[in-house]
Amino acid sequence: MVPAQLRDIQRHMNQASPKENSSYSNDSPPVPDLADMRPMDDWVERWLPRSWGPYARLARLDRPVGTWLTLLPTLAALVQAADGLPTLWRLFIFSLGAFLMRGVGCCFNDIFDRDFDNKVERTRFRPLTSGQLSLRQALWFVFAQLVLCALLLLAINEYSRWMAVILLPIVVIYPLCKRFTYWPQMVLGIAFNWGMLMAWSDTRDVVPLAAWAMWLGAVFWQVGYDSIYGYVDMRDDLKLGLRSTALRFGDNGKLWIGGFYAATLALWLYAGAAMGMGWPYFVVVAAIGIHFVWQLSVFSVHRPDRSFMLFRSNMAVGVMMVVAALAGTVLPV
Numbered sequence: 001m002v003p004a005q006l007r008d009i010q011r012h013m014n015q016a017s018p019k020e021n022s023s024y025s026n027d028s029p030p031v032p033d034l035a036d037m038r039p040m041d042d043w044v045e046r047w048l049p050r051s052w053g054p055y056a057r058l059a060r061l062d063r064p065v066g067t068w069l070t071l072l073p074t075l076a077a078l079v080q081a082a083d084g085l086p087t088l089w090r091l092f093i094f095s096l097g098a099f100l101m102r103g104v105g106c107c108f109n110d111i112f113d114r115d116f117d118n119k120v121e122r123t124r125f126r127p128l129t130s131g132q133l134s135l136r137q138a139l140w141f142v143f144a145q146l147v148l149c150a151l152l153l154l155a156i157n158e159y160s161r162w163m164a165v166i167l168l169p170i171v172v173i174y175p176l177c178k179r180f181t182y183w184p185q186m187v188l189g190i191a192f193n194w195g196m197l198m199a200w201s202d203t204r205d206v207v208p209l210a211a212w213a214m215w216l217g218a219v220f221w222q223v224g225y226d227s228i229y230g231y232v233d234m235r236d237d238l239k240l241g242l243r244s245t246a247l248r249f250g251d252n253g254k255l256w257i258g259g260f261y262a263a264t265l266a267l268w269l270y271a272g273a274a275m276g277m278g279w280p281y282f283v284v285v286a287a288i289g290i291h292f293v294w295q296l297s298v299f300s301v302h303r304p305d306r307s308f309m310l311f312r313s314n315m316a317v318g319v320m321m322v323v324a325a326l327a328g329t330v331l332p333v
Contacts, residue, residue, distance in 0.1 A: 054127035055141055058110060059103030065312050066106070071098040072318030073218045074195035077211065079325035080275060081203035090202065093155045098195055100149050105171045105191065107142045111135065112175035120236040160202040167194045178237070182248035185230065189222035210274035217267030221317065224260040227253065228295070229311040232304040246301075253301045261292040272328060281328025288320050 044053050044062045060066055074094050078086040110117065110128045117129035127133045133141075153161045170191045177184035193215055200211040223245060230237075230246030231253065237244055249256040265285065272281045295310050 054132040055137075058107055058127045058133060058138060058141065059145070060106045061103070065315060067099055067102045068315050069222075069318055070102045070192050070195065071095060072315070073193050073321055074098055074199055076318075076321040076325040077196035077199035077214065078203065079322065079329055080214070080277075081200045081211070082329075084329050086199075086203065089155075093152055094195060094199060094202075097149065097152050100145050100152070101167070101171065101195075104142060104145050104149065105174065107138060107145070108172055109175040111138055111142070116240055116242065119240060120233060122232055122236075156198070156202045157205060159205055160198045163194070163198045163201050167191060167198075170194070178242045178244060180243070182243045183223075183245060184243065185223045185226040185245045186219065188226060189219035192222055193218040208274075210271045213267045213271040213274070217264040217271065218321075220260045220267070221264040221314075224257045224264070224292075225295075225311055225314040225317075227257055227260075228299055228307050231301055232307045234304075251301055254296055254299060257299065258292075258296050261296070265289050265292070268324075272324075275328070277324075277328030278331060280331050281324045284320055284324035284327050288317055288324070291317055291320070 042062055044056045048056055056062060071094075075091070078090060078094060082090075110126055113123070114128040114135070117123035117126050123129065128135070128138055149164075153164060156164070170187065174184060174187045174191055177187045196215045196218060197207050197211065200207045227245040227249060230244040233242075233244065234246050236242075237247055245256070246253065265288065268285050268288075269282065272285065291313075295313065298306060299310055300306060
Protein backbone atom coordinates (compact mmCIF):
# COMPACT_ATOMS: atom_id res chain seq x y z
CA MET A 1 0.00 0.00 0.00
CA VAL A 2 1.37 3.41 -0.99
CA PRO A 3 2.30 5.56 2.04
CA ALA A 4 0.29 8.75 2.57
CA GLN A 5 3.20 11.01 1.64
CA LEU A 6 3.39 9.34 -1.78
CA ARG A 7 -0.21 10.27 -2.50
CA ASP A 8 0.73 13.86 -1.74
CA ILE A 9 3.70 13.65 -4.14
CA GLN A 10 1.45 12.18 -6.82
CA ARG A 11 -1.15 14.92 -6.29
CA HIS A 12 1.49 17.63 -6.70
CA MET A 13 2.78 15.92 -9.84
CA ASN A 14 -0.71 15.87 -11.32
CA GLN A 15 -1.13 19.57 -10.63
CA ALA A 16 2.17 20.83 -12.03
CA SER A 17 4.58 20.35 -14.87
CA PRO A 18 8.08 19.01 -14.08
CA LYS A 19 9.65 22.46 -14.01
CA GLU A 20 6.81 23.89 -11.95
CA ASN A 21 6.52 21.00 -9.54
CA SER A 22 7.11 22.23 -6.00
CA SER A 23 8.68 18.92 -4.95
CA TYR A 24 11.54 19.62 -7.30
CA SER A 25 11.63 23.38 -7.70
CA ASN A 26 11.90 24.46 -4.08
CA ASP A 27 15.49 25.25 -3.17
CA SER A 28 16.56 24.32 -6.71
CA PRO A 29 17.07 25.54 -10.25
CA PRO A 30 15.07 23.91 -13.08
CA VAL A 31 15.56 20.13 -13.13
CA PRO A 32 18.74 19.34 -15.12
CA ASP A 33 19.17 16.61 -17.73
CA LEU A 34 19.73 13.57 -15.52
CA ALA A 35 20.41 10.94 -18.21
CA ASP A 36 23.14 8.57 -17.02
CA MET A 37 24.49 7.92 -20.52
CA ARG A 38 24.22 9.60 -23.88
CA PRO A 39 26.32 9.84 -27.04
CA MET A 40 29.53 11.50 -25.90
CA ASP A 41 33.21 11.86 -26.59
CA ASP A 42 34.51 9.47 -23.92
CA TRP A 43 37.03 6.63 -23.94
CA VAL A 44 34.42 4.18 -25.22
CA GLU A 45 33.82 6.35 -28.28
CA ARG A 46 37.49 7.12 -28.84
CA TRP A 47 39.20 3.79 -28.25
CA LEU A 48 36.77 0.91 -28.77
CA PRO A 49 35.51 -0.35 -32.12
CA ARG A 50 32.05 1.08 -32.79
CA SER A 51 30.43 -2.35 -32.53
CA TRP A 52 31.91 -2.87 -29.05
CA GLY A 53 30.65 0.38 -27.57
CA PRO A 54 27.08 -0.74 -26.76
CA TYR A 55 28.38 -3.84 -24.95
CA ALA A 56 30.79 -1.72 -22.90
CA ARG A 57 27.95 0.61 -21.93
CA LEU A 58 25.62 -2.30 -21.18
CA ALA A 59 28.19 -3.56 -18.63
CA ARG A 60 28.70 0.06 -17.45
CA LEU A 61 32.40 0.00 -18.27
CA ASP A 62 32.03 3.70 -18.98
CA ARG A 63 30.65 4.25 -15.46
CA PRO A 64 33.08 2.50 -13.09
CA VAL A 65 31.76 3.95 -9.82
CA GLY A 66 29.54 0.92 -9.27
CA THR A 67 32.45 -1.44 -9.83
CA TRP A 68 34.54 0.38 -7.23
CA LEU A 69 31.61 0.33 -4.78
CA THR A 70 31.47 -3.45 -5.26
CA LEU A 71 35.21 -4.01 -5.09
CA LEU A 72 36.38 -1.72 -2.26
CA PRO A 73 34.35 -3.37 0.55
CA THR A 74 35.58 -6.75 -0.71
CA LEU A 75 39.18 -5.56 -0.58
CA ALA A 76 38.62 -4.37 3.00
CA ALA A 77 37.24 -7.79 3.91
CA LEU A 78 40.22 -9.52 2.28
CA VAL A 79 42.56 -7.47 4.45
CA GLN A 80 40.59 -8.21 7.61
CA ALA A 81 40.33 -11.91 6.83
CA ALA A 82 44.08 -12.13 6.16
CA ASP A 83 44.80 -10.05 9.27
CA GLY A 84 47.07 -8.02 7.03
CA LEU A 85 47.93 -8.07 3.35
CA PRO A 86 46.15 -10.72 1.26
CA THR A 87 47.99 -12.61 -1.47
CA LEU A 88 48.29 -10.97 -4.89
CA TRP A 89 46.55 -13.96 -6.47
CA ARG A 90 43.52 -13.60 -4.20
CA LEU A 91 43.43 -9.85 -4.87
CA PHE A 92 43.43 -10.54 -8.61
CA ILE A 93 40.71 -13.19 -8.49
CA PHE A 94 38.36 -11.14 -6.31
CA SER A 95 38.98 -7.95 -8.28
CA LEU A 96 38.16 -9.70 -11.55
CA GLY A 97 35.13 -11.33 -9.94
CA ALA A 98 33.78 -7.98 -8.75
CA PHE A 99 34.34 -6.50 -12.21
CA LEU A 100 32.51 -9.34 -13.96
CA MET A 101 29.62 -9.68 -11.53
CA ARG A 102 28.92 -5.97 -11.62
CA GLY A 103 28.73 -6.24 -15.42
CA VAL A 104 26.42 -9.26 -15.20
CA GLY A 105 24.16 -7.44 -12.76
CA CYS A 106 23.92 -4.38 -15.00
CA CYS A 107 23.07 -6.57 -17.98
CA PHE A 108 20.28 -8.38 -16.15
CA ASN A 109 18.99 -5.03 -14.90
CA ASP A 110 18.76 -3.61 -18.43
CA ILE A 111 17.27 -6.82 -19.84
CA PHE A 112 14.41 -6.84 -17.36
CA ASP A 113 13.89 -3.07 -17.48
CA ARG A 114 14.20 -2.58 -21.24
CA ASP A 115 10.52 -1.66 -21.59
CA PHE A 116 10.74 0.83 -18.71
CA ASP A 117 14.09 2.47 -19.40
CA ASN A 118 12.95 4.40 -22.46
CA LYS A 119 10.31 6.08 -20.30
CA VAL A 120 12.76 7.12 -17.56
CA GLU A 121 14.80 10.29 -17.96
CA ARG A 122 17.97 8.84 -16.44
CA THR A 123 18.00 5.60 -18.45
CA ARG A 124 16.53 6.49 -21.84
CA PHE A 125 19.84 6.20 -23.75
CA ARG A 126 20.89 2.78 -22.46
CA PRO A 127 21.88 0.33 -25.26
CA LEU A 128 18.97 -2.10 -25.03
CA THR A 129 16.11 0.34 -24.65
CA SER A 130 17.53 2.68 -27.31
CA GLY A 131 17.88 -0.14 -29.85
CA GLN A 132 21.68 -0.23 -30.05
CA LEU A 133 21.60 -3.90 -29.03
CA SER A 134 18.99 -6.61 -29.45
CA LEU A 135 17.78 -8.79 -26.59
CA ARG A 136 19.51 -11.79 -28.16
CA GLN A 137 22.84 -9.95 -28.31
CA ALA A 138 22.50 -8.91 -24.66
CA LEU A 139 21.74 -12.48 -23.56
CA TRP A 140 24.78 -13.85 -25.39
CA PHE A 141 26.91 -11.16 -23.74
CA VAL A 142 25.61 -12.17 -20.30
CA PHE A 143 26.35 -15.81 -21.09
CA ALA A 144 29.96 -14.96 -22.04
CA GLN A 145 30.47 -13.08 -18.77
CA LEU A 146 29.00 -15.96 -16.76
CA VAL A 147 31.37 -18.39 -18.45
CA LEU A 148 34.30 -16.26 -17.28
CA CYS A 149 32.81 -16.14 -13.78
CA ALA A 150 32.52 -19.93 -13.80
CA LEU A 151 36.22 -20.20 -14.63
CA LEU A 152 37.02 -18.08 -11.58
CA LEU A 153 35.33 -20.70 -9.41
CA LEU A 154 38.29 -22.95 -10.08
CA ALA A 155 40.52 -20.49 -8.20
CA ILE A 156 38.53 -20.44 -4.92
CA ASN A 157 37.69 -23.07 -2.33
CA GLU A 158 34.56 -25.20 -2.20
CA TYR A 159 32.87 -23.12 0.50
CA SER A 160 33.30 -19.99 -1.62
CA ARG A 161 32.01 -21.74 -4.75
CA TRP A 162 28.75 -22.47 -2.99
CA MET A 163 28.62 -18.87 -1.81
CA ALA A 164 29.01 -17.79 -5.45
CA VAL A 165 26.19 -20.11 -6.52
CA ILE A 166 23.91 -18.52 -3.90
CA LEU A 167 24.79 -15.05 -5.19
CA LEU A 168 23.68 -15.58 -8.80
CA PRO A 169 19.90 -15.79 -8.21
CA ILE A 170 20.11 -12.70 -5.97
CA VAL A 171 21.74 -10.79 -8.83
CA VAL A 172 19.08 -12.02 -11.26
CA ILE A 173 16.03 -11.19 -9.12
CA TYR A 174 17.18 -7.72 -8.05
CA PRO A 175 15.77 -5.89 -11.11
CA LEU A 176 12.38 -7.53 -10.51
CA CYS A 177 12.17 -6.41 -6.88
CA LYS A 178 11.15 -2.85 -7.75
CA ARG A 179 7.91 -4.29 -9.13
CA PHE A 180 6.68 -5.66 -5.80
CA THR A 181 8.64 -4.16 -2.88
CA TYR A 182 9.74 -0.73 -1.72
CA TRP A 183 13.07 -2.28 -0.66
CA PRO A 184 14.94 -3.27 -3.85
CA GLN A 185 17.97 -1.38 -2.51
CA MET A 186 18.21 -3.95 0.29
CA VAL A 187 18.47 -6.77 -2.25
CA LEU A 188 21.03 -4.77 -4.21
CA GLY A 189 23.08 -4.23 -1.05
CA ILE A 190 23.05 -7.96 -0.32
CA ALA A 191 24.32 -8.73 -3.82
CA PHE A 192 26.80 -5.86 -4.15
CA ASN A 193 28.58 -6.72 -0.90
CA TRP A 194 28.47 -10.52 -1.12
CA GLY A 195 32.15 -10.56 -1.98
CA MET A 196 32.89 -9.52 1.60
CA LEU A 197 31.54 -12.85 2.86
CA MET A 198 33.37 -14.77 0.14
CA ALA A 199 36.62 -13.05 1.10
CA TRP A 200 36.32 -14.66 4.53
CA SER A 201 35.11 -18.03 3.28
CA ASP A 202 38.02 -18.29 0.85
CA THR A 203 40.70 -16.94 3.21
CA ARG A 204 39.64 -18.63 6.45
CA ASP A 205 37.14 -21.27 5.29
CA VAL A 206 34.73 -19.76 7.82
CA VAL A 207 32.62 -16.59 8.07
CA PRO A 208 32.62 -15.43 11.71
CA LEU A 209 29.93 -13.29 13.30
CA ALA A 210 32.09 -10.17 13.08
CA ALA A 211 32.42 -10.64 9.31
CA TRP A 212 28.64 -10.91 9.00
CA ALA A 213 28.36 -7.67 10.99
CA MET A 214 30.75 -5.89 8.61
CA TRP A 215 28.74 -7.19 5.66
CA LEU A 216 25.39 -6.15 7.15
CA GLY A 217 26.83 -2.71 7.85
CA ALA A 218 27.84 -2.48 4.18
CA VAL A 219 24.32 -3.54 3.14
CA PHE A 220 22.83 -0.73 5.26
CA TRP A 221 25.39 1.70 3.86
CA GLN A 222 24.29 0.77 0.36
CA VAL A 223 20.61 1.17 1.23
CA GLY A 224 21.51 4.69 2.36
CA TYR A 225 23.53 5.86 -0.63
CA ASP A 226 21.40 4.05 -3.22
CA SER A 227 18.29 5.64 -1.72
CA ILE A 228 19.92 9.02 -2.33
CA TYR A 229 20.44 7.88 -5.93
CA GLY A 230 16.82 6.69 -6.07
CA TYR A 231 15.46 10.21 -5.59
CA VAL A 232 16.63 10.95 -9.15
CA ASP A 233 14.07 8.46 -10.51
CA MET A 234 11.22 9.16 -8.09
CA ARG A 235 8.99 11.00 -10.57
CA ASP A 236 9.41 8.35 -13.27
CA ASP A 237 9.01 5.46 -10.81
CA LEU A 238 5.69 6.88 -9.65
CA LYS A 239 4.50 7.25 -13.22
CA LEU A 240 5.47 3.67 -14.11
CA GLY A 241 4.23 2.06 -10.90
CA LEU A 242 7.72 1.00 -9.79
CA ARG A 243 8.90 1.05 -6.17
CA SER A 244 12.03 2.10 -4.32
CA THR A 245 13.19 3.13 -0.87
CA ALA A 246 13.12 6.75 -2.08
CA LEU A 247 9.36 6.41 -2.65
CA ARG A 248 8.95 4.65 0.71
CA PHE A 249 10.90 7.35 2.57
CA GLY A 250 9.32 10.31 0.73
CA ASP A 251 10.00 13.63 2.41
CA ASN A 252 11.51 11.79 5.40
CA GLY A 253 14.47 10.62 3.33
CA LYS A 254 17.11 12.38 5.38
CA LEU A 255 15.84 10.77 8.60
CA TRP A 256 15.69 7.26 7.11
CA ILE A 257 19.07 7.50 5.40
CA GLY A 258 20.62 8.90 8.56
CA GLY A 259 19.24 5.90 10.45
CA PHE A 260 20.80 3.44 8.02
CA TYR A 261 24.13 5.27 8.15
CA ALA A 262 24.04 5.21 11.98
CA ALA A 263 23.36 1.44 11.90
CA THR A 264 26.30 1.03 9.50
CA LEU A 265 28.67 2.76 11.89
CA ALA A 266 27.43 0.77 14.89
CA LEU A 267 27.94 -2.54 13.08
CA TRP A 268 31.39 -1.57 11.80
CA LEU A 269 32.46 -0.48 15.27
CA TYR A 270 31.23 -3.74 16.78
CA ALA A 271 32.92 -5.77 14.05
CA GLY A 272 36.21 -3.95 14.51
CA ALA A 273 36.16 -4.61 18.23
CA ALA A 274 35.21 -8.28 17.74
CA MET A 275 38.05 -8.74 15.23
CA GLY A 276 40.56 -7.09 17.55
CA MET A 277 41.30 -4.23 15.16
CA GLY A 278 43.88 -1.71 16.39
CA TRP A 279 42.82 1.79 17.45
CA PRO A 280 43.67 3.36 14.05
CA TYR A 281 40.74 1.38 12.60
CA PHE A 282 38.32 3.25 14.84
CA VAL A 283 39.83 6.61 13.92
CA VAL A 284 39.13 5.94 10.25
CA VAL A 285 35.60 4.71 11.01
CA ALA A 286 35.05 8.00 12.84
CA ALA A 287 36.15 9.78 9.66
CA ILE A 288 33.56 7.76 7.74
CA GLY A 289 30.98 8.98 10.24
CA ILE A 290 31.96 12.58 9.53
CA HIS A 291 31.58 11.90 5.81
CA PHE A 292 28.08 10.52 6.42
CA VAL A 293 27.15 13.68 8.32
CA TRP A 294 28.41 15.76 5.39
CA GLN A 295 26.33 13.71 2.95
CA LEU A 296 23.20 14.26 5.01
CA SER A 297 23.88 17.99 5.29
CA VAL A 298 24.09 18.31 1.49
CA PHE A 299 21.32 15.86 0.57
CA SER A 300 17.88 17.23 -0.22
CA VAL A 301 14.87 15.29 -1.46
CA HIS A 302 14.12 18.34 -3.63
CA ARG A 303 17.52 18.39 -5.35
CA PRO A 304 17.94 15.28 -7.54
CA ASP A 305 20.86 17.00 -9.26
CA ARG A 306 22.85 16.62 -6.03
CA SER A 307 22.13 12.91 -5.79
CA PHE A 308 24.62 11.92 -8.51
CA MET A 309 27.40 13.80 -6.74
CA LEU A 310 26.56 12.30 -3.35
CA PHE A 311 26.32 8.81 -4.83
CA ARG A 312 29.79 9.13 -6.34
CA SER A 313 31.18 10.51 -3.08
CA ASN A 314 30.63 7.09 -1.50
CA MET A 315 33.73 5.90 -3.34
CA ALA A 316 35.56 7.84 -0.63
CA VAL A 317 33.78 5.72 1.99
CA GLY A 318 34.90 2.57 0.17
CA VAL A 319 38.49 3.79 0.12
CA MET A 320 38.26 4.61 3.84
CA MET A 321 36.98 1.07 4.50
CA VAL A 322 40.16 -0.32 2.95
CA VAL A 323 42.30 2.20 4.84
CA ALA A 324 40.52 1.28 8.10
CA ALA A 325 41.16 -2.43 7.52
CA LEU A 326 44.83 -1.78 6.79
CA ALA A 327 45.17 0.60 9.72
CA GLY A 328 43.59 -1.93 12.08
CA THR A 329 45.74 -4.86 10.97
CA VAL A 330 49.04 -3.62 9.55
CA LEU A 331 49.90 -0.52 11.53
CA PRO A 332 51.77 -1.19 14.78
CA VAL A 333 49.88 -0.11 17.91
